[in-house]
Amino acid sequence: MKALQGVEGRAEWLEQPALACDVGQIRVKVAAAGLNRADLLQRAGLYPPPPGASQALGLECAGVVTEVGPGSTWAVGDRVCCLLAGGGMAEEVVVDARHALPVPEGLSLAEAAGVPEVYATAWLNLFQLAGLKPGERVLLHAGASGVGSAAIQLCKAFGNPCWVSVGSAERLAYCEALGAQGGVLRSEDLQALRDFGPFDVILDPVGGQYAALNLELLAQDGRWVNIGLMGGREARLDLAQVLGKRIQLIGSTLRNRDDRFKAELLHDLQQQVWPLFGEGRIKPQLERTFALKDSEAAFETLASNQVNGKVVLLIDPELAQ
Template structure:
């Protein structure tokens, strides 16, 4: 089979051995795969997959079940989307059957490929780890990103007013259209205006070091700070007295290297709590564009430019989408 590999900073569509489908696993004929910043890092050689995971790029996909291992409830021909530790950008992928979900009602395979990673990340961090309760106030850094877009919609659906930090007025308008109460533009001390909207009960932050001191200032007493990325650096100086005095919970969170059972439990919760909201029209995958896999480098360049509002996908098998 062919799969997309990160080779010397480029994405290369090349032959690799097809994985075996074992007990408890299913094989998916991939229609489309979502792009994430983790794929940019892996393509650059900076984020290797966990041990035992596929070395091909791609943390989420959607497609058609083509083989079912023993002990699985899926049927050949089922339309599914899946959360992966790697390998989604390939003609086929083998995955733990518990890490696949039926397509949310009304979504195409291309749209569904833009759902698993970002909605799982947002749900895990805001509601499971962050313990959001109705009425809690939320700050989302990088609010127009794929995760940010999912998080805004989830906050609106579950009664949590949210604000964002973004890079342009156009992106702020996009976030407000999705349901954000408002927000600020980063740069030229624009972030300081977040004080006008705080304090916040939960902050979801993919930036890291650069925003750390401000996050601590903006959080309410007993606030939860979920750090999910390091786009702004890995080093920060914190006022620990403020951390203690406010009883802040600082939580470092990743999803890709979680164990199989953890992911299975997360996806089961996602199916019960979140999937029905797609059928009701309260959640929508913010799919900006689908690129043929032959144009993968163009897709990666667009994602790296930090101007995408929502999600991009690669169309691996255009006959299916």
């Protein structure tokens, strides 16, 4: 079978061995795969997959079950979306059956392909690790991103007012339409976030560049969850603020979590979040799809930081509809 792999800074469609479908696993014919910043880094040779994971790109996909290993309750023909440590951008994937969820009713496979990674990330970091409670105030840096778009909708659904930092007025309007209370443009005045704070939880994919400001903006007993380093890996922190406010700084990655952790996370996601799709309270934010032959353009579009929501690569366009 073929899969998309990072080769010297480019994504190339290459042959790789097909895997056996073992106990507790399912084989999925991939219709579409979501793009994430981790894929950009892996394509550039900067973020290798965890040991034992596929070397192919892709942390999430959607498709149709074609084979079921012993011990799985899935059936051939089921429409699923999957959370992966790698390998989603391929003709097929073999995945732990616990890491697949049913495609929410009414969603195409193209839409569903951009759901697992961002909703799992938002749910894990806001509601599980940060312990977000109803009414607590949230700041989302990079609010128009895939994770940000999911987080805004979850905050609205669970009664948490949220604000954002974004790159343009158009992206701020997009976030407000999803449910954000307001926000600021990072190119103008991040300090204006003080007008909306203090915040109980900050979800931050930027890192170093925003570290000092995050400490200022957090409320007493605030939680700062760092999920990325777009703004650098080093920072100077005033530890007196950390102590005085009893701030929790939580570093979080999802890709290298073990199989059991991911299974429990997705079970919680199915119970708590999946019903909201059926109720129309949350929706996938699919901005643009790309054909497989245009995969490089898809990566460049994501790298431009001008995407509202998700970019999805169509592996099998007919199936993805």
